[in-house]
Amino acid sequence: MKHSGGYRPEEVVIRTERVSKSFGGDEALHDVSFEVRRGEFYGILGPNGSGKSTLLRIVSGVETPDTGKVEVEGRAVASYNRRALAQRVAVLQQDALPPVGFTVREVVEMGRYPFQSWLGDDEPGTDALIGSIMGRLGLTGLADRPVERLSGGERQRVALAKVMAQQPKLLLLDEPTTFLDIGYQVQMMDYIRAWQKEDGLTVAAVLHDLNLAAQYCSRLLLISRGHVVGEGTPGEIVTSQLIADVYGTEPIVLPHPDNGAPQILLRAGQSDS
């Protein structure tokens, strides 16, 4: 078996077993089970309000399920202390607005907070790490720019740099491209995929755009009203029937000419309601 830096391809990084969660009597998640393996780019899809963000918050330990099991790297999420969890899991929210009044570099450095000693000292090598992450995300020239003077796409890149400064093994993303124009959407997805492919980062992303999801993800989880309605490859999940059942509009599905990924074309006048 090949081992490089402790990376074992078959290792299960996220495992949930029959996770359920209600808010005030309304069930947001019902018996949700899924597994994400080391180095995968895993996509979570579903209509608005289907429980996707709740599921990510449960995996990251911010929310606890009412019933069911959640494990990260083979251990119950609740059994990790904050620092140990931050060394493994990073979360990028949909509109992760960095705090105002800080420069790009300062915000990226905040990603190291969980790793500082109680005196606030950085570990050796932190400057080099921050520099390399900023270089990788094309932020070097913006290092001293206040974050409030960045475009939306640049800000989201700073937010990604900040979470990557944690050097996580697992990156959880909640609709990372929703507010970006198409150029920045593809750029953001490409940056994330580069980390996934080159460093063995495991990615689990809630994605709004089915076409991007089908091109970047190896497997997809489709949830509707808190229930899993499908899990599998993009070819198995992005079908006109399943999409129609869940989203209430039946698209045309065609293979992408570049890579064969199933791509949807919406049809005007084809709404169920």
Ligand code: ADP
């Ligand atoms: P999605 O991310 O798929 O849009 P969410 O996970 O945000 O869905 O929400 C699923 C359901 O749970 C929604 O009905 C939402 O209103 C409800 N919900 C989520 N978080 C809370 C909360 N903290 N308090 C009350 N209801 C919540």
Ligand code: MG
């Ligand atoms: Mg959400």
